[in-house]
Amino acid sequence: xxxxxxxxxxxxxxxxxxxxxxxxxxxxxxxxxxxxxxxxxxxxxxxxxxxxxxxxxxxxxxxxxxxxxxxxxxxxxxxxxxxxxxxxxxxxxxxxxxxxxxxxxxxxxxxxxxxxxxxxxxxxxxxxxxxxxxxxxxx
Amino acid sequence: xxxxxxxxxxxxxxxxxxxxxxxxxxxxxxxxxxxxxxxxxxxxxxxxxxxxxxxxxxxxxxxxxxxxxxxxxxxxxxxxxxxxxxxxxxxxxxxxxxxxxxxxxxxxxxxxxxxxxxxxxxxxxxxxxxxxxxxxxxx
Amino acid sequence: xxxxxxxxxxxxxxxxxxxxxxxxxxxxxxxxxxxxxxxxxxxxxxxxxxxxxxxxxxxxxxxxxxxxxxxxxxxxxxxxxxxxxxxxxxxxxxxxxxxxxxxxxxxxxxxxxxxxxxxxxxxxxxxxxxxxxxxxxxx
Amino acid sequence: xxxxxxxxxxxxxxxxxxxxxxxxxxxxxxxxxxxxxxxxxxxxxxxxxxxxxxxxxxxxxxxxxxxxxxxxxxxxxxxxxxxxxxxxxxxxxxxxxxxxxxxxxxxxxxxxxxxxxxxxxxxxxxxxxxxxxxxxxxx
Numbered sequence: 001x002x003x004x005x006x007x008x009x010x011x012x013x014x015x016x017x018x019x020x021x022x023x024x025x026x027x028x029x030x031x032x033x034x035x036x037x038x039x040x041x042x043x044x045x046x047x048x049x050x051x052x053x054x055x056x057x058x059x060x061x062x063x064x065x066x067x068x069x070x071x072x073x074x075x076x077x078x079x080x081x082x083x084x085x086x087x088x089x090x091x092x093x094x095x096x097x098x099x100x101x102x103x104x105x106x107x108x109x110x111x112x113x114x115x116x117x118x119x120x121x122x123x124x125x126x127x128x129x130x131x132x133x134x135x136x137x138x139x
Numbered sequence: 140x141x142x143x144x145x146x147x148x149x150x151x152x153x154x155x156x157x158x159x160x161x162x163x164x165x166x167x168x169x170x171x172x173x174x175x176x177x178x179x180x181x182x183x184x185x186x187x188x189x190x191x192x193x194x195x196x197x198x199x200x201x202x203x204x205x206x207x208x209x210x211x212x213x214x215x216x217x218x219x220x221x222x223x224x225x226x227x228x229x230x231x232x233x234x235x236x237x238x239x240x241x242x243x244x245x246x247x248x249x250x251x252x253x254x255x256x257x258x259x260x261x262x263x264x265x266x267x268x269x270x271x272x273x274x275x276x277x278x
Numbered sequence: 279x280x281x282x283x284x285x286x287x288x289x290x291x292x293x294x295x296x297x298x299x300x301x302x303x304x305x306x307x308x309x310x311x312x313x314x315x316x317x318x319x320x321x322x323x324x325x326x327x328x329x330x331x332x333x334x335x336x337x338x339x340x341x342x343x344x345x346x347x348x349x350x351x352x353x354x355x356x357x358x359x360x361x362x363x364x365x366x367x368x369x370x371x372x373x374x375x376x377x378x379x380x381x382x383x384x385x386x387x388x389x390x391x392x393x394x395x396x397x398x399x400x401x402x403x404x405x406x407x408x409x410x411x412x413x414x415x416x417x
Numbered sequence: 418x419x420x421x422x423x424x425x426x427x428x429x430x431x432x433x434x435x436x437x438x439x440x441x442x443x444x445x446x447x448x449x450x451x452x453x454x455x456x457x458x459x460x461x462x463x464x465x466x467x468x469x470x471x472x473x474x475x476x477x478x479x480x481x482x483x484x485x486x487x488x489x490x491x492x493x494x495x496x497x498x499x500x501x502x503x504x505x506x507x508x509x510x511x512x513x514x515x516x517x518x519x520x521x522x523x524x525x526x527x528x529x530x531x532x533x534x535x536x537x538x539x540x541x542x543x544x545x546x547x548x549x550x551x552x553x554x555x556x
Contacts, residue, residue, distance in 0.1 A: 020315060020318070020319060021164060021165075021170075021315075021318050021319075021322065021332075022170045022172055022315045022318065024164065024165050025160060025161060025163065025164070025165070026160075026163050026165060026167045026218055027475070027480060027482070028165045029482070031160075031161045031453075031454075032453050032457075032483040032486060033161055033450050033451065033452075033453035033454045033457075034450065035486075036448075036449050036450035036453065037298060037299075037300045037448075037450045040298070040299050040300065040449075040450075041298060041299075044358075054299075054358070055356075055357050055358040058443070058444070063444060065444070065446070065490065065493070066449040066490055067489070067490055068487075068488070068489055068490065069449060069452075069486070069487070069488045069490070070485075070486070070487045070488075071485070071486045071487075072484070072485055073482065073483055073484050073485065073486070076543070078333075079165055079333050080322075080331060080332070080333040126493070159454060159458060160454075160457050160458075160461065160471075161454045161457065165336070166336070166341060166343070168343070170314075171314050171318075171344040171347060172311050172312065172313075172314035172315045173311065174311075174347075175309075175310050175311035175314065176309075176311045176437060176438075176439045179310075179437070179438050180437060180438075183438065183497075192497060193438075193497070194495075194496050194497040197304070197305070202305060204305070204307070204351065204354070205310040205351055206350070206351055207348075207349070207350055207351065208310060208313075208351070209346075209347070209348045209349075210346070210347045210348075211345070211346055212344055212345055212346065212347070215343070215404070217472075218472050219461075219470060219471070219472040265354070299442060299443075299448075300442060300448045300450055302442065302443050303438060303439060303441065303442075303443070304438075304441050304442070304443060304445045304496055306443045309438075309439045311439055357443055
């Protein structure tokens with residue numbers, strides 16, 4: 001279905017965004033649950049830069065699910081802070097597609113968080129299946 | 140499909156819940172976007188008390204969408220406050236299904252917010268269609 | 279405190295953003311609670327274009343709260359849709375600061391939603407106080 | 418300040434809750450970012466069963482932050498599923514307060530997710546400080 005496109009040539013990307021008001025908690029810091037959402041934005045953009053958009057993939061039945069999430073919170077980020085998230089492809093094999101993340105504040109380059117996600121590919125019936133070859137990094 | 144069940148005999152219900160940490164903003168008050176979610180919990184429970192669960196309805200193709208939302212915010216609610224939401228059916232006709240809401244803090248019975256939603260019924264193709272008769276109040 | 283800056287000369291602004299994965303519900307449409315957050319992003323940007331940033335205002339004790347919210351949902355927006363939100367200042371007087379919103383999809387210019395918010399100004403003790411003059415539109 | 422109360426005698430607790438509509442994504446599964454919020458609800462309840470409420474602690478300056486989060490997602494949970502979360506205290510020392518989590522669906526006892534969080538104690542100036550003794554498990 002996606003054989004007309006090659007493997008993923010772009011192995012990392014950056015996105016910039018501002019912390020929204022509703023993402024911050026009563027400690028005036030980005031709530032720990034929001035980082036998973038930032039990471040998702042990062043890997044969606046990385047996919048886009050490789051010529052794929054995740055919406056189309058999912059609509060055609062390529063359903064990727066997060067199987068594992070790890071976050072180290074190193075410094076708080078505040079409301080309206082401009083952040084830059086670097087997303088890099090990690091290990092990729094038939095069973096999993098790893099991404100690693102580094103989140104920094106633009107103003108002072110402070111490292112806010114480091115993260116890791118492992119994606120798995122599931123079929124419509126929920127069973128695990130192989131990561132499609134077009135999602136592998138180009139050699 | 141749902142003809143074996145009658146119209147809705149229960150016209151109002153109460154739910155109680157505690158404000159979660161991530162629902163509160165840096166002013167230490169429930170963020171204004173969260174009330175829509177509370178209202179949704181209220182009308183889901185009202186439906187359940189009438190013998191229907193919204194998940195099954197939606198899975199069978201009865202897709203209700205929020206066409207209108209109004210909220211008056213009267214007093215802030217804080218983290219860990221126990222709240223009670225009263226949901227009442229309002230006007231119901233072929234085009235719309237109204238609910239009205241009253242949110243109070245349990246500790247002091249303070250009125251936190253009043254709300255209104257108007258639901259419409261859309262077909263799979265997104266076109267509006269009639270509100271099913273089983274969602275009408277019993278006479 | 280903010281007397282060195284004038285009243286607000288910019289009366290409307292546009293922001294563009296993509297719908298995030300976690301903002302969409304199982305109907306594959308932006309959840310009705312998320313619009314309040316988009317509106318907040320719009321009026322924050324409008325304030326910024328007038329030379330104020332809301333974070334600083336709030337940190338200095340100018341606490342604005344949403345007293346009223348109204349949304350008309352006209353068409354669903356989907357995951358990854360690019361949206362454009364127009365925020366305009368409405369009525370402003372000592373008691374309230376109104377904004378009106380229009381949300382469109384960039385791809386087809388479809389009107390997704392219209393909204394209204396009324397902000398009030400509260401003191402540290404929670405009592406209502408006058409909307410500061412620097413938030414009034416320039417004449 | 419909290420010396421009138423002893424150490425934590427209750428080392429694990431369960432909470433039950435239903436998945437809310439807005440917590441589910443377009444795959445009809447609880448979004449991966451929401452689990453962090455469930456874990457927070459679990460450890461708040463565990464604290465409450467030990468005689469402390471986190472709101473009061475935080476308001477008195479005992480600010481706990483999440484320093485590390487790990488989640489293994491084992492099976493999807495759907496809208497309106499009733500879930501049961503078991504929260505257990507893990508390692509506790511001067512530097513960190515660990516909790517481990519197990520999330521199951523009530524209907525079929527299916528294991529949905531396993532998690533781990535590490536909390537640190539920060540002073541008002543953001544510097545790390547020791548975990549208070551009253552948060553240690555009773556011997």
